[in-house]
Amino acid sequence: MNFNKLLIFNCILLFSVACKQEVEETKKEKPSVAPNVVFVLADQWRAQSIGYQGNKDVITPNLDSLAKESAVFHNAVTVMAVCAPWRGSFISGQYPLTHGVFYNDKPFPTEANTIAKIYKKAGYQTGYIGKWHLNGHKRGEEPFSARNKPVPKERRQGFDYWKVREVTHNYNDSFYFDEENQKQYWEGYDAFSQTDSAISYINKNKDNPFLLVLSWGPPHDPYHTAPEAYKKMYDASKISLRPNVPEAFADSARNVLANYYAHCTALDHSVGELLAAIDEAGIADNTIFVFTSEHGDMLMSKGALKKQRPYDESIKVPLLIRYPDKLGKVAHQIYDPINTPDLLPTLLGLSDLGIPETIEGTDFSKPLIDGDELGNEAALIMLPVPFHEWKFLNGGREFRGVRTKKYTYVKDLLGPWLLYDNELDPYQMHNLVDLPQFTQLKNHLDGVLMAKLKATNDEFLPADKYMTKWKYLYDRNDSIRKENYLELNR
Structure with missing residues (x-):
């Protein structure tokens, strides 16, 4: 009897060990589930x-x-504070002078290696909804002429699901083109309808890995076109202003901000709907959710509107990355700067995908996973060619600079132009660049900038050199300037 019991026990033990080994082997053979990526992009949200x-x-x-x-990035810096160049750098992981879109409405290279092509090759479904702004117009065509035309299939950079308008700033009852280039219309405030489309896409693809980019037009101007319900939430007279808004512009600034904030709150509502849909689909833990913007808006700080300038209101954007499976569900505050070309390689790193050699940005996925700072001293900022609202006639100038956790340093073609201590002077009201006690700091930051330019093969040439190299034409009167325009802007 004891012998039989011992025999049975040994058999059970051997069976258990065999089962455990089989389970372990199954775990080894079973590939990890690829994460979904939902990338939500606002336009001009500082x-x-x-x-x-x-x-x-x-x-x-x-x-x-x-x-x-989420991982909360306090110094997310746009490499070039204007729409199309940011988009080219995001989808390629390259700097503007590499991919060639350093001026709005110029064509992004069809043959480029892009985020959708990379994820698609890895087995992902790919979708894009909203504003594109990378098709551009051909040399000699009327400026902005491509904004109302469909984007050819071969120019969609690997995205298959397609509900896209090249560019519009009419956010109410706007149209778009679908996969077959058929014109369709968004009902009402387009960001709401675009979000509904994104939710539909998520529900249809929740059982397979997917990459989805949802690209809203607001809060880019016109500022007054948010839904009335959201505009009623703000009283312009009660809006507080940043100290660097000149008193002469105070009333205008409050009115602009009230309308701008209405757009922001409307988009925040859509973020809530999107996150709820991801939760309901049961894929939240395995979804990399990103919220960011292309660039900021001066909104009357320093008496200016819109972007392109090297100031924090223009170059700094919100950036949140939530990925519970790898990053947990607690806030991780990050103060080291991250630059636009770094977004793609970091997403690839979080997705356990290889980084193609074409990518110039840095993969910061490891410090994110480890809960560390990025270990990155500076982000590059640039304006190779001033254009449109900050063209030469409006005071635009070529510049290169770096934004560190603490400092902003910028030079134009004449030499050092701006130096701010952003901790002591968060509104950038005191330019230190010509003060002798900051010479050592200026020289250090200049060395950091020169190293960045060398690494990206940027010779920092006058605007005309780049326009000629890429065979671009200036739009309308963007090229007009006085011979001494740099000195006049000092």
Whole structure:
């Protein structure tokens, strides 16, 4: 009897060991589930205009909640603070003078290696909804002529699901083109309808890995076109202003900000709907969710509107990355700067995909996973060619610079132009560049900048050199300038 019991026990033990080995072998053979990527892009939403960054006026409860379970980047810096160049750098991981889109409405290279091509090759479904702004017009065509035309299939850079308009700033009842280049219309405020389309796409693809980019037009001007319900949430007379808004512009600034914030709150509502849909689909833990913007908006700081300038209101954007499976669901505050070309390689790193040699940005996925700072001293900022609202006649100038965690340093073609201590002077009201006590700091930052330019093969030439190299034409009167325009802008 004891012998039989011992025999049975040994058999059970051997069976258990065999089962355990089989389970372990199955785990080894079973590939890890590829994460989904949902990339939400606003246009012209500056970092300073969001609740979790300390703004008491703007209403962004959904983004504030998202920040509590995301990597929060306090110094996300756009490499070039204008629409198409940012987009080219995001989808390629390259700097503007490499991919060639350093001026709006110029064609992004069809043959480029892009985010959708890379993820598609890895077995992902790919979708894009909203503003594109990378097709551009051909040399000699009327400026902006491509904005209302469909994007040919071969120019969609690997995206298959396609609900896209090249560019529009009419956010109410706007049209788009579908996969077959048929014109369709978004009902009402287009960001709401685009979000509904994104939710539909997520539900249809939740059982397979997918990459989805949702690209809204707002809060880019016109500022007054947000839905009325959101505009009624703001009283312009109660809006607080940044100290660097000149008193002469105070009333205008409050009115602009009230309307701008209305767009922000409307988009925040859409973020909430999108996050709820991801939760309901049961894929939140295995989804890399990114919220960011192309660039900021001066919004009357220093008496200016819009972008291209090297100031924080223009170059700093919100950036949140939530990925519970690898990053957990607690806030991770990151103060080291991250630059536009770094976004793609970092997403690839988080997705366990290889980084193609074409990519110039840095993969920061490891410090994110480890809960560390990035170890990155500076982000590059540039304007190779001034154009449109900051063309030469409006004071635009070529510049290169770096934004570190603490400092901003910028030079134009005449030499050092700006130096700010952003911790002591967060509104950048005191330019230190010509003060002798900061010479050592200026020289150090100049060395950091020169190293960045060398690494990216940037010779920092006058604007005309780049326009000639890429066979581009200036739009309308963008090229007009006085011979001494740099000295006049000092």
